[in-house]
Amino acid sequence: MIIQKKSDIIPSEITPREVFENRRKFLQQAGFGLLAGAAAGLLANPSYAALGKSTSLHRVSNSLIKLPPFSKSQYGGGEKLTPYEDVTTYNNYYEFGTSKDEPAIHSKLFKPVPWTVSIEGQVKKNKTISIEDILKLAPLEERIYRMRCIEGWSMVIPWIGFPLAQLIKWAEPNANAKYVEFTSLADAHQMPGVNLPVLDWPYVEGLRMDEAMNPLTIMAVGLYGEALPNQNGAPMRLVVPWKYGIKGAKAIVKIRFTEEMPITTWMKAIPSEYGFYSNVNPQVPHPRWTQTSEKRIGAGLFAGRIKTLMFNGYTEQVGHMYAGMDLRKNF
Amino acid sequence: MRAWTCEKTFKNIMLGNLSKVPGKKLIAQIKVALFLLCLVPSLRLLWLAINDDLSANPIEFIERSTGFWTLFILLATLSLSPIRLLTGRTWQLQYRRMLGLFMFFYACLHVTTYLWLDYGFNWTDIINDVIKHNYVLVGTAAFLLTLPLAITSNNLMIRLLRERWKKLHYLVYIIAILGVIHFLWLVKKDLREPVFYGLILALLLATRIYYHFSNTKSNKKTPWKCK
Numbered sequence: 310m311i312i313q314k315k316s317d318i319i320p321s322e323i324t325p326r327e328v329f330e331n332r333r334k335f336l337q338q339a340g341f342g343l344l345a346g347a348a349a350g351l352l353a354n355p356s357y358a359a360l361g362k363s364t365s366l367h368r369v370s371n372s373l374i375k376l377p378p379f380s381k382s383q384y385g386g387g388e389k390l391t392p393y394e395d396v397t398t399y400n401n402y403y404e405f406g407t408s409k410d411e412p413a414i415h416s417k418l419f420k421p422v423p424w425t426v427s428i429e430g431q432v433k434k435n436k437t438i439s440i441e442d443i444l445k446l447a448p449l450e451e452r453i454y455r456m457r458c459i460e461g462w463s464m465v466i467p468w469i470g471f472p473l474a475q476l477i478k479w480a481e482p483n484a485n486a487k488y489v490e491f492t493s494l495a496d497a498h499q500m501p502g503v504n505l506p507v508l509d510w511p512y513v514e515g516l517r518m519d520e521a522m523n524p525l526t527i528m529a530v531g532l533y534g535e536a537l538p539n540q541n542g543a544p545m546r547l548v549v550p551w552k553y554g555i556k557g558a559k560a561i562v563k564i565r566f567t568e569e570m571p572i573t574t575w576m577k578a579i580p581s582e583y584g585f586y587s588n589v590n591p592q593v594p595h596p597r598w599t600q601t602s603e604k605r606i607g608a609g610l611f612a613g614r615i616k617t618l619m620f621n622g623y624t625e626q627v628g629h630m631y632a633g634m635d636l637r638k639n640f
Numbered sequence: 641m642r643a644w645t646c647e648k649t650f651k652n653i654m655l656g657n658l659s660k661v662p663g664k665k666l667i668a669q670i671k672v673a674l675f676l677l678c679l680v681p682s683l684r685l686l687w688l689a690i691n692d693d694l695s696a697n698p699i700e701f702i703e704r705s706t707g708f709w710t711l712f713i714l715l716a717t718l719s720l721s722p723i724r725l726l727t728g729r730t731w732q733l734q735y736r737r738m739l740g741l742f743m744f745f746y747a748c749l750h751v752t753t754y755l756w757l758d759y760g761f762n763w764t765d766i767i768n769d770v771i772k773h774n775y776v777l778v779g780t781a782a783f784l785l786t787l788p789l790a791i792t793s794n795n796l797m798i799r800l801l802r803e804r805w806k807k808l809h810y811l812v813y814i815i816a817i818l819g820v821i822h823f824l825w826l827v828k829k830d831l832r833e834p835v836f837y838g839l840i841l842a843l844l845l846a847t848r849i850y851y852h853f854s855n856t857k858s859n860k861k862t863p864w865k866c867k
Binding site: 346394395398399403407409410460505507508510578579594596597598599601603604607609610611613614 | 689694695696697698699700758759760762765768769773774775786825826828830832846
């Protein structure tokens, strides 16, 4: 008897011959379609249209994911947004390469769907959830946050997302859950940087439970009114605006609740420079970079530096969580 | 195999017909070409700045670019002597001063960008940055050491200082080592690039050391004179 192995490819996924043979043309057309659509979309939205650079020739939306409608929120506003082009071409995302321009180049073929996130550790029961279901968990809103990188630069980004607290509620952690650990995808086939032993892959980040539940902490699924571009962490990434950018784990595939403080990737890499908390703090010096001031991306060649604020300017919302803690020790 | 046979083989491979010394005119032409070539990185930066095309972080871009070309030209300058040691050719040494001064030119652009564009001449912040961050401290030291070399790079100073001039200009080795360390300590985790330049520098220095010791042993004054 011959047992035939069923093909892994479902018939609907097989590319028709004519499309395959014309793939270059197809890609070109798809590219132009995207560009035109994106340019039109940006121009139609007056709040983004002012950012001149953003309409230039860059792949704009993540066509693979459809975002449900989102509402504006009270967060942010007043501050000048970092141009779209800068937000999507200046990224620290070592899975796609260690220089800032590499993620935008090497993530072009990355597939953020299908995507599932597994929930593990100190929970009622382990489960998984698809990105489509995550998008239905809570209404999406736009949050304009400052993002301060530990390297001394910052941006102002209009994220689209929902409070992480909503996802945690759905995950049903038990009473032992004191910390949340986030694991990013490390797929060497899609992410060339993972082949380099620069960091101990996969990328791991973590938050204390109260930090994770803080209303400022969000899971971002989009920016500038559209689905998250691959280089910014598609399909879902963490945004913790009072902490340095390294805390924002991208392309999250696993969320684990733990009793012990998780060891993050950067803590493991250089313990003397990176601590678990990584709160933006101008009073705690870093052995490599100035933390008292920062360069705002997109401000131009002669803009100079601006003062870095305690907790990146979010003291009112988050300061109480660190009352009585020695932040020099707990950096 | 003894050193001199190594040398001979190497010469035969490397030289061929090129061992002929180029004429005065050609040497001058090469000098002009080198001069223009060395200007290209700075003109490129100017062009990119005019077109607002210096990436999302233009200041860092200029700092990185000028830093890279400082190190690159420094390594090029330091490779002229090993070429002499390995091949016996000497005419390329005539470009050493020009290359050295171009290294100084890019170092000046680098430091100016840092002081002016990056820190807006805010001396409190600058001093804090220099004292507290090792890579900045090392970079500052390297730059300060280039000053006496640039000042004494003219013929008058060479004549005035004589033997001391030579000793003073040994500083270039220290500068190169500090430059590589500056790059190495600046990088967060991906050390490939600085390690690569470090290896090139090590190779250039090792060649000198090798010839230095093989000379003292065999009591030869200059290896390139022996046929």
